[in-house]
Amino acid sequence: MKKENEEDLDKLFKKGSEEPANEPVFREADWDAMEQLLDQKKKRGGIIYWLPRLGSVAAVLLLALLAWLFFKPQLNKPKNENQVAVVHPKADTGISGASARHDMADSSKQKINTPANLAQNSDHPGAAKKTDRSYPYLPEGHAAKKPVNAPVNALAQNNGRKNISKTKTDIVSPGLNKTNNTPAIASPIAQVSNNKDNSNSSAGALVANNPATPGTKNVAGTAGKDSSNATILANSMPATDNKKDLGVADGKKDDGKNNVAANTAKPKIKAVGTSVNPNRAIFAVTAIASSDMNGTSAFGGRAGANLGALFSVSSGKWTISTGGMYSIKPYQESFADYHTPYVFQTNPSSVGVNCQMIDIPLNVNYQVYHKGADKFTLGTGLSSYIILREDYTFNYTGAYAAGPASFSVVNRNRNYMGILNLDVTYERQINSRFGIIFEPYYKLPLENVGASQVKLQSTGLAVGLNWSLNSFKKPN
């Protein structure tokens, strides 16, 4: 009896609990509390989302800064005004580039030649025996009497270098080079172009200081070796005819980033002596904005916008850049392109999508043309999309269709290095630090994008302002 009662009690309770009429009524306040829980989770998720990304951006910038510091010592080479020759410590001289660079970098070994110094220098660079082919190279002529910098000489001797192959000598007196198209010589501006091809930097200084010394060793026929050597100062290579004279002579400005020769060091002296690595890395930051057409075919689509910043490193003709762009990409796709596991009761005819994302490109650009202040580059690269939000709107053909009208996907989809970038960039240099960029581009997806997994293409035009962080001002 007791047991039955107990069981009755159990059953009574159980039965009552299952009765739908006994179910409590919905309270909006409970949903509000639920929403707060969900929003909290989102915020936490946000931090979790951003922290690694910001961390990696910070890491990239840190690496770049370290790279810059690494390259920097070369800029500290003694600025030798009136400096003339340049050495090619490379193959011909037998001085290893590395060791020469080392010495170059070691300012304690260098004698900084001020005019006063030079006056005392009695050594003649032309004298083979004592030729010191390492930097700095002493001028000829009246300056030839100056004493050679002992440590420097010692260095040369240590290297066992007594002669330098004729093809490699760089004698400073550009005046000799009548055959050469070194209009640079006439140019008061010492220039060194960073460009590999530009081995004819004018030895502006030379002109100032060096009367031509016909007797000196080879001037002519110096091979147009690229002055890509780190130890080169002012490259007064007498050019052979086939040498390109890039931008130097006519005082053309090399692209702002590469305007090394314009040396900061001694603005008063039109001197060369700039110890600049022609392949010195130039760092730049670009602010960029663009509008583009986005769609699932090359020409269809809706207009979107992008805004962001890029950080780039240039060396020679090559530039690598990365950064982040905030993009809004609306597009339309036919239902055939819309992929979802959900089975629609009635299929929509098309789907409108609005995506907000972060586009992280990694691009490589090659300079194909450069004249004066204008520069053209071709570029390619890969982008990653971090899709922040996708809003889908379903368009049905009938007036009454049972089906979802829209839904959103938040912070779910990613494409790492999944979009191919193609671009042509035109840069107009405003001054040594700033340039304006116009860049038509095309983004081709290599993989499917977004929750609906479509091949989203974009094409548009970007405009940007480029700021070189470590270019030098040209002396006037």
Next chain:
Amino acid sequence: MGEEELHQLISGCIEQDRASQKKLYKVFYGFSMGICLRYANNREEAAEVMNQGFFKVFTRIETFDRTRPFKAWLGRIMMNVSIDYYRANLKMAYTDDLDKAEHLSDGDVTDHKLNYDDLLKMVQKLPPAYRTVFNLFAVEGYTHEEIGELLNISPGTSKSNLHKARQKLKQMIADADAPPSNRNYGTGMDYSSIVAINKTDLHGPYFDKI
């Protein structure tokens, strides 16, 4: 709610669509709250527990096997969250005034014309240790061994707690039915002021019924 509509809602929830989440919440509110009310002390705590349960649902919905019934999955989550909420209290055993219950007559429970709400309120007044075991045994249908595993207690403790739960409920039922003037008559419970306070509490649901 139709299968397709549920399926669509689930898809929306997987995409973290807020509208879908709200709809799902509303649709299963009654069912979920019903479960949580049985395990909780009152409606406010039940709501808190239920929201925690839904939070788990929304964050784990991707793992839900769509070939299985959703309601059962949801119900299981609600039960587990409810148990966890009171887990700290589950091992307590209230021994007070149980002896009084032994003297209660074992009249037929169904005679008392209890409605569910009243019964629910009485269950809510049970100590969590008894209440949980009572729910798991009487409503969910677990054996004492299973309950022991769920609550990390011995089957013996489960049986004991169940017995105590029933006793207390009967006591409450009897007290609820007894007319106020007779409430102390013959029950042997009129011997202390504490009892009187208890009685007042027990009369709470009786008066709130309206």
